[in-house]
Every structure is written in C-alpha cells, then in structure tokens.
Amino acid sequence: xxxxxxxxxxxxxxxxxxxxxxxxxxxxxxxxxxxxxxxxxxxxxxxxxxxxxxxxxxxxxxxxxxxxxxxxxxxxxxxxxxxxxxxxxxxxxxxxxxxxxxxxxxxxxxxxxxxxxxxxxxxxxxxxxxxxxxxxxxxxxxxxxxxxxxxxxxxxxxxxxxxxxxxxxxxxxxxxxxxxxxxxxxxxxxxxxxxxxxxxxxxxxxxxxxxxxxxxxxxxxxxxxxxxxxxxxxxxxxxxxxxxxxxxxxxxxxxxxxxxxxxxxxxxxxxxxxxxxxxxxxxxxxxxxxxxxxxxxxxxxxxxxxxxxxxxxxxxxxxxxxxxxxxxxxxxxxxxxxxxxxxxxxxxxxxxxxxxxxxxxxxxxxxxxxxxxxxxxxxxxxxxxxxxxxxxxxxxxxxxxxxxxxxxxxxxxxxxxxxxxxxxxxxxxxxxxxxxxxxxxxxxxxxxxxxxxxxxxxxxxxxxxxxxxxxxxxxxxxxxxxxxxxxxxxxxxxxxxxxxxxxxxxxxxxxxxxxxxxxxxxxxxxxxxxxxxxxxxxxxxxxxxxxxxxxxxxxxxxxxxxxxxxxxxxxxxxxxxxxxxxxxxxxxxxxxxxxxxxxxxxxxxxxxxxxxxxxxxxxxxxxxxxxxxxxxxxxxxxxxxxxxxxxxxxxxxxxxxxxxxxxxxxxxxxxxxxxxxxxxxxxxxxxxxxxxxxxxxxxxxxxxxxxxxxxxxxxxxxxxxxxxxxxxxxxxxxxxxxxxxxxxxxxxxxxxxxxxxxxxxxxxxxxxxxxxxxxxxxxxxxxxxxxxxxxxxxxxxxxxxxxxxxxxxxxxxxxxxxxxx
Numbered sequence: 036x037x038x039x040x041x042x043x044x045x046x047x048x049x050x051x052x053x054x055x056x057x058x059x060x061x062x063x064x065x066x067x068x069x070x071x072x073x074x075x076x077x078x079x080x081x082x083x084x085x086x087x088x089x090x091x092x093x094x095x096x097x098x099x100x101x102x103x104x105x106x107x108x109x110x111x112x113x114x115x116x117x118x119x120x121x122x123x124x125x126x127x128x129x130x131x132x133x134x135x136x137x138x139x140x141x142x143x144x145x146x147x148x149x150x151x152x153x154x155x156x157x158x159x160x161x162x163x164x165x166x167x168x169x170x171x172x173x174x175x176x177x178x179x180x181x182x183x184x185x186x187x188x189x190x191x192x193x194x195x196x197x198x199x200x201x202x203x204x205x206x207x208x209x210x211x212x213x214x215x216x217x218x219x220x221x222x223x224x225x226x227x228x229x230x231x232x233x234x235x236x237x238x239x240x241x242x243x244x245x246x247x248x249x250x251x252x253x254x255x256x257x258x259x260x261x262x263x264x265x266x267x268x269x270x271x272x273x274x275x276x277x278x279x280x281x282x283x284x285x286x287x288x289x290x291x292x293x294x295x296x297x298x299x300x301x302x303x304x305x306x307x308x309x310x311x312x313x314x315x316x317x318x319x320x321x322x323x324x325x326x327x328x329x330x331x332x333x334x335x336x337x338x339x340x341x342x343x344x345x346x347x348x349x350x351x352x353x354x355x356x357x358x359x360x361x362x363x364x365x366x367x368x369x370x371x372x373x374x375x376x377x378x379x380x381x382x383x384x385x386x387x388x389x390x391x392x393x394x395x396x397x398x399x400x401x402x403x404x405x406x407x408x409x410x411x412x413x414x415x416x417x418x419x420x421x422x423x424x425x426x427x428x429x430x431x432x433x434x435x436x437x438x439x440x441x442x443x444x445x446x447x448x449x450x451x452x453x454x455x456x457x458x459x460x461x462x463x464x465x466x467x468x469x470x471x472x473x474x475x476x477x478x479x480x481x482x483x484x485x486x487x488x489x490x491x492x493x494x495x496x497x498x499x500x501x502x503x504x505x506x507x508x509x510x511x512x513x514x515x516x517x518x519x520x521x522x523x524x525x526x527x528x529x530x531x532x533x534x535x536x537x538x539x540x541x542x543x544x545x546x547x548x549x550x551x552x553x554x555x556x557x558x559x560x561x562x563x564x565x566x567x568x569x570x571x572x573x574x575x576x577x578x579x580x581x582x583x584x585x586x587x588x589x590x591x592x593x594x595x596x597x598x599x600x601x602x603x604x605x606x607x608x609x610x611x612x613x614x615x616x617x618x619x620x621x622x623x624x625x626x627x628x629x630x631x632x633x634x635x636x637x638x639x640x641x642x643x644x645x646x647x648x649x650x651x652x653x654x655x656x657x658x659x660x661x662x663x664x665x666x667x668x669x670x671x672x673x674x675x676x677x678x679x680x681x682x683x684x685x686x687x688x689x690x691x692x693x694x695x696x697x698x699x700x701x702x703x704x705x706x707x708x709x710x711x712x713x714x715x716x717x718x719x720x721x722x723x724x725x726x727x728x729x730x731x732x733x734x735x736x737x738x739x740x741x742x743x744x745x746x747x748x749x750x751x752x753x754x755x756x757x758x759x760x761x762x763x764x765x766x767x768x769x770x771x772x773x774x775x776x777x778x779x780x781x782x783x784x785x786x787x788x789x790x791x792x793x794x795x796x797x798x799x800x801x802x803x804x805x806x807x808x809x810x811x812x813x814x815x816x817x818x819x820x821x822x823x824x825x826x827x828x829x830x831x832x833x834x835x836x837x838x839x840x841x842x843x844x845x846x847x848x849x850x851x852x853x854x855x856x
Contacts, residue, residue, distance in 0.1 A: 065089045065097060069133055069142040070270045070285065076114065076123040076146045077294040080153040083121045084285050084297055085142055087133045088271060095344070096271040099282040105134045114144045125149050155249040157198055158257040159264070159290075159335065162191035163301040164242045166335075167316075168224065168235040171197070175232055183231065185209075192336060192533055193576060194257040202254055215250035241300065262292040267337035269330070275344045275375065276322045284318035284341065286332045302332040307644070312343045326690075327376065331642045337530055338641045342648075346377035349687050355379050364657070365675040368650035369695045378688045381697035384681040386411055388856055389419060391812035392698070393673060395855055396627050397423075398431035399438075399707045399732045401714055404808045411814075423673045427666050434733050436665075437464040438706065439626070441735060442760070443512050444480070445498055447752040448738040452560020455487045455494050460735035462491030472663035473619050474608035477513050481604045484564040487550075493564040497551075502543040502572050506536070510586075511755040513607060515618030515639035518586070530641065531586060537574040538584035541593075542603045544572045566598055608663075614639060616655035620668055621645075624654070625757075627672050629701040629855075630693070635757050646693040682856040700854045702762045705747035706731035709777070712847055715810045716781035717788035743777045772848045782840045789839050799827035802839065810846045 070086040085106075089098040106116040110129035114121050121131060123146040132141045155161065162171075171177035171187040180186065184205070187197050201209050201220055211217040221243060222228045224235035236242035249255070270285045286302040289295045304314040311328030314320045320330055325347040329340045356374040360383070361367055373380055384392070390410050394402045402410070410418060426432060440463050448456055466476050483492035499505045503522060510518045520527060521536035547570075550562040571580035571593070583599050584590035588606035591599065607615055618639055625631035632645040632654075645651040654668065661667045672678050677695045688696035703711060709731045713720050719728045722739050731744060737752040746768055748761035771777065782789055788809070792802055803823045807815045815823065823842060830838045846852055 065091065067100075067133070067135065067138040067140040068096075069131070069140045070096075071142065071287070073143045074121065074145070074297075075295060076121065076144065077296075078148050078151055078153050079123060081123055081146075082297060083144075084299055085116075085119050085121060085131060085133070086270065086283055086285055087119070087135065087140065090271075091275065093275075095273045095275040096282070097275050098280070100135055101281075101283070103135050107132050107134075108144075113146050123149055154252060154255065155245055156257075156261060157249065157255060158194045158261045159296075160245050161249050162194055162197065163298065163335065164236075164245050165197070166191050167301045167303060168242060170224065170232070170235060190336065190527060196576075198256040202256070210250050210254060212250060212254060215247040218247075218250055221246055221250075262290040262294070264288050264290055264335045264337055267332065267334055267339040269332045269339040269341045271341060273342050273344070274320075275346065278322050278324050278345055278348070280322050282320040282322070282343070284314075284320060284330065284332070286318060286334065286339065288334055288337070298334050302334045304333075305331045305642075307331065307642075311345055325376070327646070327694075329642075329644045333527075333642075336532055340641060340644050342644065344375055346375065347687070347690070349377060351377050351379050351687060360676045362674050362676050363671055364653050365650065365671060365677050368647055368653060369675075369677040372647050372650075372694050373688075373696055376694065378691060378694065378696050379685060380676075380695075381681045381683055381685055381688060383676065384679055384698065386419075387811075387813035388681065388698075389679055390422065392855060393419075393422060393426060394812075395703065395707060395711075397426040397435070397669065397673065398429055399435035399704075399710065400431050400730075401711050401809070402812055404805055407808045407812045419679070420674060423670060426673075427670065431732075433464060433468045434730065437467045438732050438734070440467065440476075441737075442750055442752060443622075443755060444495065445508075445752040445755060446735055446737065448736040449751070449753075450498055451494060452558075455491075455497060455560040455562070456736055458488050458491035459494040460491070470664065470666050473658070473665055474615075474663040477608055477615070478604045481509065481513075481607065482598065482600055484566065487560070487562045487564070493562070496546055496548055496564045497560075497562045500548060502540045502546065505543040505546065506539045508755050509603075509607075510539070511637050513618060514586075514614040515621060515633070515637050516614065517637065517756075533574070533576060534581055535584075535586050537572065537581035538590065539586060539603075540572050541581050541583035542585070542599045544580070544583075545570050545599065610659045616658045616663070617651055619665070620654040620658055621651065623665065623668055624672065627669075627678055628695065629699045634693075637756055698856060700856050702764075702854050704760070704762070705744045705749045706734070708747060708853065709741070709743050711810075711852070712778060712781065715788065715806075715847060715852075716778070716784070716843065717791060718781040718784045718786065720777075743771065743775075746771055772853075778844060778847055782843055789836065789843060792839050793836055799824045802827065803842070806842055806846055810843075810852050 066089065068088055068090045070088055074083045076083060087100040087104050088096045089100065091097050104119070106119060108114055108116050108129055108131055110127065112125050113127040113129040114123050114131070116131050121144055126146050126149045128143065128145045130141045131144055132139055165171045165187065169175055171189060171191050173189055176182050176185050176187040177189040186200060191197060209219045215221065223230040224232070225238050225243065226234045266289045268287050268289070274282055276282060284299065285297060286299045287295050288298045299318050302318065304316065304318055306312055306314045306328055308326060308328035310324050311326040312320050312322050312330065314330050318332065320343060322343065322345055325345045327342065327344045329342055332339050356370055359370050359380055361370065370380065387407065390402055390407060394400060410422065437460070441460060444463065446456060446459055451459065466479070479492050480495050483490055483495060485493055487493045487497050496505065499508050507517070507519050510516055518531050518536055521531045521533055523533070545567040546564065547567045548562050548564050551558050551560065573579060574581050580593070582590040582593065583602065585603050585606035591602050606612065621631040621633050621639065622636045625636045632647055632651045633639050633643060657671065658668055680695065680698050682698035682700050684697050691697065692699060709720055713730070720731065721727065722729055722734065722741065725739070731741070737749060741749070746765070748763070750759035753759065781787055784790065792805070797805065800820065803815055803820055807813060827838055
C-alpha cells in the first residue's frame with residue numbers, strides 16, 4: 036500500500052493565516068487558491084494533503100475542485116506530489132503548483148529533518164489510531180468498566196494508563212515485540228481472531244502499519260519529552276456553497292515544538308445541522324440544503340470548526356440589503372449574515388408590537404392602557420428611543436433583572452435559610468439597581484467571604500461547599516460553559532482536559548465554611564466563609580493535586596501567598612478573556628430574542644458555534660470597551676432594527692429561526708405571564724407570607740408555592756442551567772387556562788378590572804378598546820370591535836358581567852396574549 040496522507044490532527048493552516056499572506060482585496064472573485072498556502076513537512080514519513088479551491092473576495096471557498104487538476108513540484112528533490120498529497124524527498128523548500136482550466140495557484144513547501152529516523156509516538160500516533168477506530172470510545176474499551184477485561188481511557192485522555200494496559204496487563208499478551216503481527220492489539224481488530232468489536236481495520240491499512248511499526252520499534256511509551264498538541268485547525272474555515280455540491284477538508288495539528296501534521300485521516304468529524312450538510316469519516320462534506328452549518332473536527336482532545344453557508348435559492352435584490360435600515364453595528368452584522376444567506380429581513384414592527392415587546396423583555400410588565408394610548412398617539416420619530424430610556428430607569432427593571440440573576444445564582448429557600456436568602460437577594464438587587472459593572476459583580480461573588488448574613492454574596496459558597504461544585508457553577512454562571520465532563524476525563528466536545536479541571540479546583544481548595552452543622556435546615560442559616568492556610572484536592576487519576584490554574588490561564592505556585600481566587604478573578608474578568616464577556620452578552624441576547632447567538636446560553640463550547648460569530652465578538656468587545664455596562668448592551672439591542680423587526684414572516688424568510696430575519700414568537704416566562712394576568716385583571720396574586728401586591732417577578736425565593744408557576748416551567752434553581760426553565764406546552768397548562776382557578780378567581784373578584792368596568796360609565800366600544808389596550812397593547816381591529824360591541828348589545832343587563840368576563844378570558848387565553856411577538 037502506498038504511504039499516503041499521514042493525518043494526525045485536525046487542523047490545516049487556517050484561512051486567517053492565508054489572509055496574512057494574501058489579503059482578500061488581492062483575491063479575485065472565484066480565484067484559484069491552494070489550501071494551505073504554506074506547509075512544513077518534518078521527517079521522512081510526513082505527508083500533507085492540499086486542496087485546490089475557488090474563493091471569493093470575502094475569503095469564503097465557493098468551489099472544491101477535484102477533476103482536471105494538474106499538480107507539479109518545482110523541485111522533486113525536496114518534495115513530490117501524488118494526487119494532491121505532498122511527499123518529502125529531501126530537505127529544503129519548493130513550490131507546489133496546480134493548474135486547472137488555464138489558471139494556476141501555488142503553495143510553498145518546506146522540508147526538514149528528512150535524514151532523521153522516524154519514530155512513532157504512542158501519545159500522538161498510536162492513540163490516534165485507537166481513537167479513530169473507536170477502540171477507546173464509550174461503547175467499547177473506553178467505557179467506565181472497559182470491555183472483556185481490557186480498559187482504555189475515554190478517547191485516550193490518559194496515555195500513561197493506556198500504555199500500561201496495552202503493554203503490561205494480561206501478562207503482556209496484547210503486544211509481541213518479537214513478532215508484532217501476533218499481538219492481540221492487531222489480531223483482534225483485524226479479525227484474525229474473534230473480536231466482539233468487529234473489524235476495525237485491515238492488515239494492509241495505514242492504521243495497521245502505525246501500530247505494528249510502533250511495536251517493532253520497541254514499544255516506546257508516553258513521556259514528558261513528547262511534543263504536545265497546542266491547537267487544531269480545519270480548512271477551509273469558511274465556505275459558501277450550493278446544495279448538492281461537495282467539499283473536501285484538511286485538518287492540521289500544531290505541536291509545541293513547532294512542527295505540524297496533516298491529521299485529516301485521524302480526525303473524527305460531526306456536522307451540527309444535517310439539513311445543511313453532512314460529513315464522512317475522511318472529512319468529505321456533502322451539502323444537503325440551504326442554511327448554515329458547522330463541521331466539527333476532533334483530534335487528541337482538541338476541536339476545530341468550519342462554517343458551511345448555503346444561500347437560499349430565491350430571487351432577492353441585493354439592493355434590499357444595501358438599503359435596509361441600520362441603527363448600530365448589530366444591524367450591520369445581522370444584515371450581512373442575511374445577505375450571505377440570501378434571506379431578506381421582515382419590515383419594522385408597528386408601534387404596538389414594539390411597545391409590548393420592549394416592556395415585557397426589559398421590565399417584565401405590560402404597558403398600561405394610558406401608556407399605550409400615549410405612545411400610539413405620539414407623532415415624534417424619536418419616541419421609541421425615549422421609551423427605551425424610560426424602561427432602563429424604572430424600578431421594575433431592577434425587579435426583572437434581579438430575578439434573572441437570582442435564577443443564575445440559584446436563590447431558593449430549599450437550600451438557604453430565610454435570612455441568608457434575604458441577604459443574597461438584597462446583594463444582587465443592589466448591584467442591579469446601581470448598574471454595577473458585570474466584572475465587579477462577578478468578582479464580588481468569586482471573592483466573597485465572611486458572614487452570609489452580612490455579605491449576601493458569600494451565600495454562593497454556602498450553596499456550593501465542595502470545590503468541584505464551586506468550579507462547575509462558576510464556569511456555568513460566568514463563562515457560559517459546562518466543564519463537568521472533564522471531572523472524570525478530558526472533555527469530548529471541548530479542549531478542556533482532566534488536568535484543566537483540577538487546576539481550577541485547586542483555586543477553590545482552601546475555601547472553607549463554618550456554621551449550620553451538616554444540615555442547612557438546622558440553626559439560623561448563618562454560615563461564615565473563610566480561607567484556610569493549607570489544604571489541597573487530589574486529582575483521582577494521579578493522586579496528586581494539580582497546580583492552581585484557571586482554564587487556559589497561567590498556573591501559580593502551591594505556596595503562593597494570599598487568596599488563590601484573586602488569580603481566578605483576574606483571569607476571569609480580564610479584557611482578553613475570550614469567554615467571560617461573550618457569556619453575559621449571549622445571556623442578555625437570549626432574553627430579548629428568545630435564544631442566544633449560541634444556543635443554549637450555557638453551552639458556549641467551540642463545537643457549538645454561534646449563529647453569528649462576528650456579532651457575538653462585536654457585542655463582547657463593545658461590553659469590554661464600555662467597562663462591562665450591561666445597560667449599555669441592553670440599550671444597543673433595544674435600539675437595533677434587528678430587535679424592532681416584525682414577527683410577520685415573508686415567504687423568503689419563513690424558514691429562519693436563528694438569524695433575526697424576523698422576530699420569533701415565544702411564550703411568556705411563567706413569572707411574567709402570571710404578573711401579566713394579574714395586571715390585566717387588576718387582581719394581584721397572593722403569595723404566602725408576602726405583602727399583598729408582590730409580583731411573581733419580585734419573588735426572591737423560587738420555592739414559594741405556586742401551582743401556576745410550576746405548571747408553566749419555573750426553574751427549581753438546583754442547577755445553573757437554562758434547561759431548568761421550560762417553555763414547552765403541556766396539557767396541564769391548557770387545562771389550567773381553560774378552567775383553573777388562577778384566571779377564574781381573578782375574573783370573579785369584586786375588586787378587579789371586571790368590577791371596575793361594570794361600575795364605570797364606559798360604553799361597550801370603550802370596554803372592548805380598554806381590554807385590548809390592557810392585554811395586547813393595541814386597538815381592536817374594526818372587525819373585532821364590531822363583533823364584540825354587538826355581543827354586548829345582544830346581552831341583557833344581567834348578562835353584562837358574564838360578557839365582560841368572557842371577553843377578558845378570551846383575550847387572556849389567546850395566543851396573542853400568551854406569546855411575546
């Protein structure tokens with residue numbers, strides 16, 4: 036078998052690197068390009084694939100060329116080319132040129148260490164074979180208990196353990212240095228002897244060659260001298276293709292010692308949206324339909340992604356995108372994305388739709404009848420901006436966002452005693468009221484200590500008394516990512532390793548608490564958080580503590596004086612932290628659009644790319660430039676045309692759910708919905724032991740009894756995860772709206788809006804108008820007005836109350852009321 040493509044990694048000189056060599060302005064529309072533009076081959080066994088593609092001015096690949104290609108090397112004494120694969124023949128540099136249809140493009144190749152004897156690496160090469168063939172997957176020997184007495188670490192996260200299992204366990208029968216072909220690690224996966232895992236590779240395969248030659252070379256194990264992978268890249272980074280076309284990818288792994296390897300063969304691939312594109316085991320992408328999807332490549336615990344954009348095939352004038360209204364950079368990025376997808380934006384929302392949406396999303400209450408009348412009758416063009424400023428300064432803004440952060444930080448009476456809960460909520464509310472910058476908010480939580488009664492933020496550590504819990508909640512709350520998988524093994528969908536996880540744990544290892552005893556329900560709930568002078572958490576895999584280190588920050592000494600959490604807080608809130616600012620702007624975006632740019636908002640991993648990565652970057656950078664002012668980001672969003680767009684869909688954008696072509700209707704949150712029902716009926720909901728008039732959004736405790744809130748998806752605040760809150764419809768919700776006591780009792784009240792209407796001198800027309808303005812923030816249409824006024828006219832005096840109740844009930848149970856538009 037010819038020695039082709041030694042693919043060990045998942046990266047291939049990124050388009051950003053190519054752009055450093057040739058700017059986008061120099062690339063002609065549809066110009067021929069070789070990817071990667073520069074490669075380095077280290078050693079005689081190095082191989083590297085090349086791609087011939089056509090690329091537009093925006094650096095997106097628009098075609099992958101496979102036929103009619105003529106490759107040549109300028110100096111075959113340095114490297115030769117075989118069907119797009121570069122093979123070294125000696126040290127030096129040369130050009131590889133491809134010609135197709137009279138056009139040419141080139142790549143530069145450098146070869147070094149050609150004279151060195153090649154040695155296979157267990158850590159980087161043998162483990163790659165085991166991972167690619169699935170031998171160390173969770174369904175095989177990577178399972179927690181292994182398979183048939185043979186256990187490997189999941190996806191090879193523990194090379195030392197795997198080396199020992201292969202070479203020393205089972206009396207060494209798994210390898211035969213004197214006759215590699217008799218090794219069980221080769222005879223079983225090739226089917227030479229029975230194997231429950233089936234055929235994994237053949238005797239003439241490259242996989243067989245790697246493992247057999249490693250055995251013959253002396254079974255060299257993993258060592259500290261091994262060069263470790265530092266990053267992974269995938270080419271092309273961005274593609275703009277047509278449905279039905281195909282695209283080949285190259286993955287390149289970069290190592291500590293500066294060398295790189297084409298690992299396309301050994302990478303594992305997944306596609307984020309199969310309706311857009313799919314990918315096979317060798318990185319060949321097939322485009323299935325319109326939209327945008329991501330291809331994820333995994334190699335040696337590193338991940339890289341590439342974006343595939345497939346414009347919708349429909350007639351849309353380019354001028355439409357050029358002339359679309361733009362209020363700020365949000366609209367620039369949104370319109371550019373829609374342009375790339377050939378998907379037009381819907382028009383601007385009308386005033387009533389905007390007003391209701393802005394009130395509910397910003398302060399969690401409906402506008403009053405008078406506020407709606409005043410706004411709809413105001414002819415001033417700047418009235419929307421004025422309303423935005425008014426909303427940001429209202430006390431209900433504090434209620435709403437204090438509740439949001441209480442969800443995030445898990446305030447519940449099921450885990451905190453009343454005084455402690457009160458102190459924690461007070462601390463959060465004061466920060467919202469003062470518009471405390473988000474970096475200071477986070478530092479206040481992370482560095483908190485002292486009495487949980489006197490310093491409400493210290494309750495974070497009362498809720499999370501185990502360093503592992505502290506790490507996982509901190510990561511989820513302030514970085515928007517779960518690293519829980521790395522607790523046991525390297526994260527399969529992120530770059531975080533088991534070592535990274537326990538480095539973070541070490542930062543919290545000396546946080547202690549006293550008070551309460553073993554049960555938080557005993558005593559008054561006052562716990563004192565302090566720092567011990569010593570103490571470490573052992574990493575189970577090594578039985579040693581891991582040096583204290585933020586995820587991809589620098590480590591500190593075990594003997595470093597002071598509070599280790601200071602080091603974490605500095606890294607966490609640093610302007611160049613790639614996660615902190617993105618996590619919070621993504622949460623805020625989800626509040627206003629129903630889903631984050633990264634969905635879900637607590638899943639900001641590399642393998643779950645944003646629907647608009649450039650916009651997410653711009654929002655995060657804007658937040659940092661403005662000193663983490665959350666109101667500023669909220670203002671930017673509210674003012675954008677993207678937010679103010681109508682929910683009415685066009686034929687050309689009806690398929691959109693991710694790119695802000697139109698507003699996405701979504702059911703009101705449980706607390707907001709209950710408050711809206713109370714507001715429209717004029718009857719506050721009574722909560723046990725709380726003052727009359729307390730709104731659901733003002734509850735500091737998520738455990739306050741409420742059948743309605745539970746039925747409509749209120750989170751329990753046990754986990755920092757948006758999965759706790761549900762907006763899924765259920766039969767329970769339907770039945771409760773139809774005949775449950777929440778609405779019925781409010782309609783029957785002698786003090787609510789129904790009673791007020793009956794006691795007033797309002798005409799039938801004015802009653803209908805008032806109900807519509809109160810609940811839907813709009814005037815009734817002519818047909819609605821006509822039919823409802825007639826219903827009043829047809830009813831007798833004794834039936835008048837029933838008609839008013841029916842009108843309110845009909846509106847309160849309508850989709851238009853229950854949903855945000």
